[in-house]
Amino acid sequence: MAADAPLTRRGFLALGAGAGLAVATGCGGGGRGAAPAALPLQPGPMTLDLAGHEAATWGYGTVPGPEIRLRAGDVLRVRLDNGLPEGTTVHWHGLAPPNAMDGVPGVTQDPVGPGGTFLYEFRTPVAGSFMYHAHVGVQLDRGLYGPLVVEPRDEPLSYDGEYVLMLDDWADGVEETGPHTDHGGVPAESAVDPGAPTTVSFGGRTYPLVLVNGHPPDDPPVLEGRPGDRLRLRVMNVAADTGFRFAVAGHPLTVTHTDGMPVEPVTVDVLRLGMGERYDVLVELDRRDGAWQIGIAPEGRRGWGRAVLRYAGSPASSAPPVTAWPAELDGRPAEHADLIAVEPLALPPGRPDRVFDLTLDGTEIGGQSYPDADPLTVAEGEWVRLTLRNTGAKWHPMHLHGHHFQVLTPSGRGPVKDTVAVPARGGVVTVDFLATNPGRWLFHCHNHHHMEDGMVRLVRYGRK
Ligand code: C2O
Ligand code: CU
Numbered sequence: 001m002a003a004d005a006p007l008t009r010r011g012f013l014a015l016g017a018g019a020g021l022a023v024a025t026g027c028g029g030g031g032r033g034a035a036p037a038a039l040p041l042q043p044g045p046m047t048l049d050l051a052g053h054e055a056a057t058w059g060y061g062t063v064p065g066p067e068i069r070l071r072a073g074d075v076l077r078v079r080l081d082n083g084l085p086e087g088t089t090v091h092w093h094g095l096a097p098p099n100a101m102d103g104v105p106g107v108t109q110d111p112v113g114p115g116g117t118f119l120y121e122f123r124t125p126v127a128g129s130f131m132y133h134a135h136v137g138v139q140l141d142r143g144l145y146g147p148l149v150v151e152p153r154d155e156p157l158s159y160d161g162e163y164v165l166m167l168d169d170w171a172d173g174v175e176e177t178g179p180h181t182d183h184g185g186v187p188a189e190s191a192v193d194p195g196a197p198t199t200v201s202f203g204g205r206t207y208p209l210v211l212v213n214g215h216p217p218d219d220p221p222v223l224e225g226r227p228g229d230r231l232r233l234r235v236m237n238v239a240a241d242t243g244f245r246f247a248v249a250g251h252p253l254t255v256t257h258t259d260g261m262p263v264e265p266v267t268v269d270v271l272r273l274g275m276g277e278r279y280d281v282l283v284e285l286d287r288r289d290g291a292w293q294i295g296i297a298p299e300g301r302r303g304w305g306r307a308v309l310r311y312a313g314s315p316a317s318s319a320p321p322v323t324a325w326p327a328e329l330d331g332r333p334a335e336h337a338d339l340i341a342v343e344p345l346a347l348p349p350g351r352p353d354r355v356f357d358l359t360l361d362g363t364e365i366g367g368q369s370y371p372d373a374d375p376l377t378v379a380e381g382e383w384v385r386l387t388l389r390n391t392g393a394k395w396h397p398m399h400l401h402g403h404h405f406q407v408l409t410p411s412g413r414g415p416v417k418d419t420v421a422v423p424a425r426g427g428v429v430t431v432d433f434l435a436t437n438p439g440r441w442l443f444h445c446h447n448h449h450h451m452e453d454g455m456v457r458l459v460r461y462g463r464k
Contacts, residue, residue, distance in 0.1 A: 036077065038119060041065065041090065043134065043144055044083030048173070050209065051218040055173025058084060058142040063214040064166045064238070065132070065146025072127040072152050080118045087111025087136055090120060092148060093276060094130035094260055094418045096402050097122040099439025103135050104401065107440050107458065111136055126404075127152035128260020129234040129278045131166070138448045141240040142172050143214070149234065150260075157256060159282060160229040165221070167235065167273065167296055167305060168214075169207035169242035207242060210296055210305030217322050221307045223294070229285045231309075232256075237273035240448040243299035243395060243421065245333075246271040246279075248309055249292045249326035253281040255334050261404060261416035262342035269331025272299065274397030274421030276446035279334070285311065293320040295329050299395070336407050336429075339415035345406045345434055352385035352432060354378050358457075360422060361392040362450050365443070369454030376443065376457055380464045382435045386443075388420075390427040396450065397421040398429075400459065402441040405433040419446055438463045 047054045048063050059065060070076060076097075082088050089111055091103035101122045105111040112118045127150045134144035147164045213221045225231050233253075235246055247253070247270040254267045257280035271279050289311045296305035304323060356376055358366035368374060378384050386405075390396055399419040407414035408430040422429045438461050445455035 038077045038079040038121070039068065040081055041078050042081045042083050043088055045085075046143070048143060048214060050174065050211075050216045053174065057172035058139065058144055060144060060146055063143035063211075065144070067146065067164065068132065068148045070124050070148075070150045072150055073123065073125055074150075076120065076122055076124050078120045080112055080120065082112045082114055082116050085114055087113050087116075088139060088144070089118075089135050090132055091135035091401070092120075092130060092132050093399070094128060094278070095124060095148070096126065096404065096437050099402065099437070099441070102401055102439070102441070104442055105136050107442065124150050126150065126260075129164070129236065129257060129280055130260055131236055131238055131278070133238065138240060138452060140238070141448055145238045147234070147236060157232065157282070158230070159232040161225055162232040162234070163223050164213075164234045165236065165294075165307060166213055167237050167239060167244050167246070168211045169239040169298070169303070170209040170211045170216075171207050174208050175206070207239075207303065210242070210244070210298060210303045212294075212296060212305050212307045215307075217304055217306045223307060223309045224312055225285045225309070226312045227285055227288055231283045231285065233281050233283060234278065235271060235273065235281065236278040237275050239275050241275070242301065242303075243272065243274050243397070244305070245297045245299060245329050246273060246294070247326045247328035247331070248283055248294050249320070249324070249328065250287055251283050251285075251292060251309070252328070253283060255339065256280045256282055258339055258415040259404075259417040259419055263415050264340040264342060266334060266338050268334045268338070269328040270333045272333050272421075274395065274419060274446065275448075276397050276399045276419035277417070277421065283309070285309075287311065289314045289318075291318040291320060293324040293326050295324070295326040297325075297329050336414060336420075337409045337411070339409070340411050341406060341413045341416045343416065344413045345404070345416060345432065347383055347406070347432060347434070353382035355385045355387065357387045358389065360388055360390045360396045360398070360445070360455070362394055363453040363455060365445075365455055365457045368457065370444075370456035371454075373454070373457050375440070375460040378435045378459060378461045380435055380438050380461050383432060384435055384459075385430060385432050387428065387430045388422045390422040390424055393424050394447075394450075395421055395424050395427075396455070397446045398443065399446045400431075400433065400441065400443045402437045402439060403433045403435075405431040407431055435461055
């Protein structure tokens, strides 16, 4: 099924099968009385309908899981009830909670065993587009993920409707060549960008499908709007092993946020999203009518995902063909250098207190492979700089838990993010962060196979 109801400015829409879980977890919607009941999050085995093919997977009831939506300053209060046959945890990707709430097994908590429960509870002062996902092994590679949106108290943007789009590479229940794995494919050559990451299959796992909010190309989610509307899209790459390009046919994208953090608006044709990255964009519905392809192209590998942008009242016959390739996919992307933080980190004058120069390859960070790796030890309050040098042939989207970092760009006000893709074959990216959230935090490649193979370090510091 595809959600097709427009939503109002203060409303929200989870485009999957699941209902959203708005304010139920917040204390900001109502009074400041008794704490509201915790929202239950129940991972377990389930089936996902992929355009008529029943795929066995694990999920939080729906894929994606229920949308969690809060307002800045609310308390997130979620009770994990584990219905899986193995231990699990939930990580709040992009948020900076107290360390004990970060959901990393063996680092911040023990995995929650089958039948067990765990209460996650912390305040969410920073607005943005985030995600939640399981953080045990490669559970995220299944359907154990969902969107987490924190709205600002006063929204500075004006728009008429909003959609969250979660992009995923998918293998569960379709790994054998089945009726759906050939659908919606595009020739591999057209998906390959010579400078693109090479994301081939790892450990024998290939991903026959690209899903958008749990939907394969044959059953795309439909985004609705009226002529003249401005839509806000929160685009999130939750794939285990695939970077994506994202474009809307006939409609440029105005980037307003990177990983939830505001940037000066910049209009581009196409987004490139590494695993774990999110972009918020505004789309002006300045065409008269029609149904327009939203194309999602894996970087450097075969496959195809899509959604459809439909102007209200347009006939169903105007649907774009499954594989229609928006020319914008080959257009101008948003580069780090184009992106200017609206709220740069409060870095002091002078130089960083601590600098780590780290090479990246598919199993190591700085020549060490987790768990046989030294923590990156810093001190509370320090300005820490990480220079990341990719010496290998594969692209690495690097994610830091518990902090936002600023990407160093010529403007001096590079985007504030929590996940940054470091290009293959000599790519260098430098990020700065402030050590203001003591604890033991993971820094890792968000390619889950690379992570499993040891591309993880801990950043560690205590309270002064
Ligand atoms: Cu989405 Cu350890 O991260
Ligand atoms: Cu990697």
